[in-house]
Amino acid sequence: MNKTILDALKKIEEDYNVKILYACESGSRAWGFPSKDSDYDVRFIYVHPTNYYLSIDPVGVGKKRDVIELPINDLLDVSGWELTKALKLFRKSNPPLLEWLRSNIVYYEAFSTIDRMKTLSEVTFIPSSCLYHYLNMANKNFREFLQGEQVKIKKYFYVLRPVFAAKWIEQYNEFPPLEFHTLLERIVPNGPLKTEIETLLKRKIAGDELELEPKVSMINTFLTEELIMLEAYAKSVSFHIPDPTPQLDQLFRNTLEEVWGFSK
Missing domain, CATH: 1.20.120 (Four Helix Bundle (Hemerythrin (Met), subunit A))
Known part of the structure; x- marks a missing residue:
C-alpha cells in the first residue's frame, strides 16, 4: 500500500506542478483503532512554485484553490492543504493539522518545513x-x-x-x-x-x-x-499567545527558497 500511496503523491506533484512537503495517515489508522475494512486517509501539505504566489489574487480565491482532493475510492482517501492555508490554520492551533504533524504513520517528508512547524507548535499551542x-x-x-x-x-x-x-x-x-x-x-x-x-x-x-x-x-x-x-x-479558561505571524511568514519564505529558489 505504501507504494500505491507514494505513486499517487508523485502523480499529484506532476499533475498540479507542486512539491509535497509532508504526507501522513489520518483517522482511525493513526488513532490506533482501524477495522479490517478501514480505508487509508492520506493527508498532505504542498507548496506551489514561487511565481504562483506573486500575483494579485491570493491563494484560496477564485480559481486558485488551496486544497487538492483526489476522488475517494474504497481504499484511498487522499487530500492536501496548500502551505499558506496550512500555516494560517497552524496559527489558530487547528487540531486536525496538529494531528497530522503528530501522526505515527508518515508516508513522505521532504525539506525542513515540517520540522520547523513541529518546533513552533510547542510555543503556538492554544x-x-x-x-x-x-x-x-x-x-x-x-x-x-x-x-x-x-x-x-x-x-x-x-x-x-x-x-x-x-x-x-x-x-x-x-x-x-x-x-x-x-x-x-x-x-x-x-x-x-x-x-x-x-x-x-x-x-x-x-x-x-x-x-x-x-x-x-x-x-x-x-x-x-x-x-x-x-x-x-x-x-x-482562556489562553492567549503572542502573534506568531512574523515567524510563520519567515517560515513560508524559507520554504520557497529551500524548495524552489527565489529565481523560479
Missing part, C-alpha cells in the same frame, strides 16, 4: 482552541450516534476519543497524543469502565462494528457526565 474543537466534536457525535437504545460499536470511539483528548488538555495543558490506547491508559483508571472500553476496542478492530446492538449504559453515563464537566471547564 489549549482553549483545541479544547473546544474536541468538545464540539464529542457533543455532535454523541447527539447524533449514541442516543438510541440501539447503537453501533464504531460510534463509541468517535465520542470517546475527543472526550479523552479534551480531558488530556484539561489535565496536562498540552496537545493530546493521537493513539487511543495511550489516551485510555492515562485518562481512565483501572476498573469496569476501562475493561468495557477495551472489550469494545478489540471487537471494533476485529471488524465487529456493523450491526446495531443495545447501547452500553456504563459508557453512555460516563460520556454524559464528562461532557457536562468539560463544558463547564471550557467556559472557565
Whole structure:
C-alpha cells in the first residue's frame, strides 16, 4: 500500500506542478483503532512554485484553490492543504493539522518545513482552541450516534476519543497524543469502565462494528457526565499567545527558497 500511496503523491506533484512537503495517515489508522475494512486517509501539505504566489489574487480565491482532493475510492482517501492555508490554520492551533504533524504513520517528508512547524507548535499551542474543537466534536457525535437504545460499536470511539483528548488538555495543558490506547491508559483508571472500553476496542478492530446492538449504559453515563464537566471547564479558561505571524511568514519564505529558489 505504501507504494500505491507514494505513486499517487508523485502523480499529484506532476499533475498540479507542486512539491509535497509532508504526507501522513489520518483517522482511525493513526488513532490506533482501524477495522479490517478501514480505508487509508492520506493527508498532505504542498507548496506551489514561487511565481504562483506573486500575483494579485491570493491563494484560496477564485480559481486558485488551496486544497487538492483526489476522488475517494474504497481504499484511498487522499487530500492536501496548500502551505499558506496550512500555516494560517497552524496559527489558530487547528487540531486536525496538529494531528497530522503528530501522526505515527508518515508516508513522505521532504525539506525542513515540517520540522520547523513541529518546533513552533510547542510555543503556538492554544489549549482553549483545541479544547473546544474536541468538545464540539464529542457533543455532535454523541447527539447524533449514541442516543438510541440501539447503537453501533464504531460510534463509541468517535465520542470517546475527543472526550479523552479534551480531558488530556484539561489535565496536562498540552496537545493530546493521537493513539487511543495511550489516551485510555492515562485518562481512565483501572476498573469496569476501562475493561468495557477495551472489550469494545478489540471487537471494533476485529471488524465487529456493523450491526446495531443495545447501547452500553456504563459508557453512555460516563460520556454524559464528562461532557457536562468539560463544558463547564471550557467556559472557565482562556489562553492567549503572542502573534506568531512574523515567524510563520519567515517560515513560508524559507520554504520557497529551500524548495524552489527565489529565481523560479
